[in-house]
Amino acid sequence: MKIVVTSPSFSKHPMLIKDMEDKFDNYVLNTKGTRFNEDELIKYIGDAQAVIVGLDQVTPKVLDACPNLKIVSKYGVGLDNVNVLACKERNIEIGWTGGVNKLSVAEMVIGNAISLLRNLYYTSNLLKKGKWKKNGGKQLSETVIGVIGVGHIGKEVIRLLKPFNCKILVNDIIEQDEYYKKNGLTNVSKEDIYKTSDVITIHTPLTDDTKEMINASSLALMKNDAVIINTARGLLVNLDDLEVALKTGSIGGASLDVYDVEPPMRNELIAIPNLINTPHIGGNSKEAVYAMGSSAIGHIVNFFGL
Template sequence: MIQNLTVGVTTIAFSKNVKLMNQLNSLGFKKVKKNEAGKRFTTEELVSFLKDCDVAIIGLDLITEEVLAQIPSLKAISKYGVGLDNIDFEACEKHNIKVFYPQGVNKRSVSEMTLGFMLSLCRNLYVTSNLLKNSIWNKSGGMQLSEKTIGIIGVGHIGKDVISLLKPFNCKILVNDIISQKEYYKANNLTHVSKEEIFKNADIITIHTPLTDKTKNLFNKSTLSLMKETSFVINTARGGLFNQDDLKKALIAGDIAGAAMDVYDIEPPTDLGLLGIPNLMNTPHIGGNSKEAVQAMGEAAIERILDFFNS
């Protein structure tokens, strides 16, 4: 069956990974196409690239009704990565396209980065390092992460992995999730509270939820105003969870002590005023892109295609 299939790989990270591409090419597909341009496709470019494909391995590409209506040969989509807000599932169902996606394959990559953000923000590592590059000797060493109150919004695969990494620091952990997980909370000494209580009481807040209508702009002027002036926020999930203008104003006004972002409304981000704020750590959406996670996500995307077409 697979010898009759053309596979299109739109995601840049997968296309650049020699090991993954060699693995995909060795499986006997009729044709394997990769993103040679090394850039995010526009809608028109995505349609042109996938027009003769039976299967697509996608990353953050927007899979909409407009796109699917123009590529009738497509039978399946295999997601590289864990975010799903870029896929219109109703449109996929309408066009009889199967969608496969992994769960938790990059959790350690993201959770390690989240812990790194926590340590860097608490100990003032980022700010003092940048100052020293400009010959400013600032010995403000911040505060220890140990024994602090951490707020975690979203206790799924990544949220749970962050919790496991925090155990040696003896933190008080406040959690909030739409799914009841009482036994897990009890077993790990977690306190389930409202989002409002997390905003008011946490020294550090990190969010690990999907981007939905209910979570969009969850961090905004109102919620940020509830936070302590000494607290930090971290977003390694989706850019739309934060109102970036409100975050920028809160940081400049000193309403919160600092923030770390790996994701943005527009990627690459264009708001240089936001990126230039001294107490904002910003990285180019690399949370799930450790070498190990890239390989695991790619292999998971391939395995789901094989499982479906060989079953």
């Protein structure tokens, strides 16, 4: 049996490499850090029976060109890069564990929320330029937090927010009234979240309904000191509209860990002083990387009964 790994971060993680050595005789790691296009991915998978895939697009064309493939095991949590229906139609198993990196992402959300509200990032960068500007912003405690998407990561953010005594507004397409009541959450429309929240954090999948949900219209509803955090999917936010909102001061700040194209080619946006930019590392703590990798390996082990 042959297994290929597409993810560069998986392929350079010593503990995951050791786990691969212990469990499989024939495997290939992406040690060159290649980002595969469709044709390159087909060639890379070749005659393998299993693939551990990161962010590469697993399309019907890829599946048809790799007839030996029996399982696509996801390294990570989002499945929007895997054509799930095409896998089912071809009887190809999907190995996936939801929320495996939830703590890593949620901690980043809390950290960036505090950094934006307290002007930590902004004033630190000013001080590096020799500018002493004492603007301590406001505390996270007792602010209004809007959580859009109450899945694994959204719930983890809510759990970490408990000591801060915030008013938490939530919105999700799935009814979770018992969970909301138990945790003192207020279920409202997205529009109400936009209008009243001090911090808006997005944790939805990318669908036709959620694509560019943050746009000129939604930004116009927000308070002028509100901050937005997106650690989910880049196309949830219209970055052109966000750039205008930040430059004109119609919102207070933002944090982006994901982009419409990665790496982003938006130098003007990235240079905005009250925008925290990170290179898609929300779920990339060393603990989360190992958890995601172990989960992906485990799905293959279980599928083949090894």
